[in-house]
Amino acid sequence: xxxxxxxxxxxxxxxxxxxxxxxxxxxxDCPKLAYCGQCASRGGCSWCGDPSQGQCVAVGHAECTAxxxxxxxxxxxxPPPEDAKGSALASPASSDSHVAKDLGAQRYNAIRSALTRxxxxxxxxxxxxxxxxxxxxxxxxxxxxxxDERGREVAPVHKHVKAKGHTLYLGxxxxxxxxxxxxxARPMQSQxxxxxxxxxxxxxxxxxxxxxxxxxxxxxxxxxRDHLLGSVDLIADKYSGKDYLxxxxxxxxxxxxxxxxxxxxxxxxxxxxxxxxxxRGPSFYMFEAGSATxxxxxxxxxxxxxxxxxxxxxxxxxxxxxxxxxxxxxxxxKPAPNEDEPKSMIIRSTVPxxxxxxxxxxxxxxxxxxxxxxxPSHMTAxxxxxxxxxxxTMGLENAVELQSVLAELGKxxxxxxxxxxxxxx
Numbered sequence: 001x002x003x004x005x006x007x008x009x010x011x012x013x014x015x016x017x018x019x020x021x022x023x024x025x026x027x028x029d030c031p032k033l034a035y036c037g038q039c040a041s042r043g044g045c046s047w048c049g050d051p052s053q054g055q056c057v058a059v060g061h062a063e064c065t066a067x068x069x070x071x072x073x074x075x076x077x078x079p080p081p082e083d084a085k086g087s088a089l090a091s092p093a094s095s096d097s098h099v100a101k102d103l104g105a106q107r108y109n110a111i112r113s114a115l116t117r118x119x120x121x122x123x124x125x126x127x128x129x130x131x132x133x134x135x136x137x138x139x140x141x142x143x144x145x146x147x148d149e150r151g152r153e154v155a156p157v158h159k160h161v162k163a164k165g166h167t168l169y170l171g172x173x174x175x176x177x178x179x180x181x182x183x184x185a186r187p188m189q190s191q192x193x194x195x196x197x198x199x200x201x202x203x204x205x206x207x208x209x210x211x212x213x214x215x216x217x218x219x220x221x222x223x224x225r226d227h228l229l230g231s232v233d234l235i236a237d238k239y240s241g242k243d244y245l246x247x248x249x250x251x252x253x254x255x256x257x258x259x260x261x262x263x264x265x266x267x268x269x270x271x272x273x274x275x276x277x278x279x280r281g282p283s284f285y286m287f288e289a290g291s292a293t294x295x296x297x298x299x300x301x302x303x304x305x306x307x308x309x310x311x312x313x314x315x316x317x318x319x320x321x322x323x324x325x326x327x328x329x330x331x332x333x334k335p336a337p338n339e340d341e342p343k344s345m346i347i348r349s350t351v352p353x354x355x356x357x358x359x360x361x362x363x364x365x366x367x368x369x370x371x372x373x374x375x376p377s378h379m380t381a382x383x384x385x386x387x388x389x390x391x392x393t394m395g396l397e398n399a400v401e402l403q404s405v406l407a408e409l410g411k412x413x414x415x416x417x418x419x420x421x422x423x424x425x
Contacts, residue, residue: 171366
């Protein structure tokens, strides 16, 4: 398994050595979560109080006395404040940032600012900035990169892997937008498809140092750093009660993108839960929504295999949404005798008060025995470029800064429908 040398060398020079992040510590880390929905999605955390005046605390380490009340799962959280904007997890470059020194302060700050505008609640650290900078540099030098059999771009850096010990999938995710962001909300078309490598792992009953990271052919699945409910115990603590499942799951599988060479593209993962270990198919599922830089943000739970009718998004994956947007969707499994295999998922995003969604994401699962795995930061740059071009088409204020770094790259990517307004204006 050899990487294409040119870009990977640049990636290492810019991104530098990978940092090791400590596992999530509820006592230390729950209070850092500023919003009820995101707090209540995280195992070991609960929200005490109302959305604007409450606090996220570690379960078992605080009391919540009347008139305050616990919100232990995100569906119990009232809608977020109307002015909730969120903020990207980016801080000014330190004086000893080798990535800033290698890129130069102007280039470093431009890329970091563009990414934080494209992904408002993402964790944009030196690793992310450095690896995306390498991708952008490669794309400038190779405007016409390799294509797959469908005419879509292939990441310039990848390794070829074969399934070993875990089931592998390619998730072909089609993003179809039919309306611009409020307040204009004009009819528009934008459609593209990206293929996302994913792996299926079975969660341990409990997380301990030996089970926190699962090594797979496409990268590491870090159940504490990159996932909100990384064990059966954490899921049972949230959802085994009579208001939800009414039982403790015997097994839970997670189908997810992995972390490779320090980066992860974590837009979506799905948990499949089983009442009995011998069940031929799952009994319930959960979506885990996250960011283009790898951090998970929200859990959307279904107590059965029925579609999720309406949940508050409670996070900001792009600059085109608010935390009050409404999500709906579901997972479809294949028919017997393959009822344990996912067929597709669909997620719709709707502005509160609207009848129809403005954005629909459909992901079709393809089980594969081998595949080329891109460095995830390439997918982060790809997603940022698409956000930038859509923002430019909409005429959003933040498109100026996005355009200077990412929008031109977006033009070179393949689209089924290039972003455009439909009313001729």
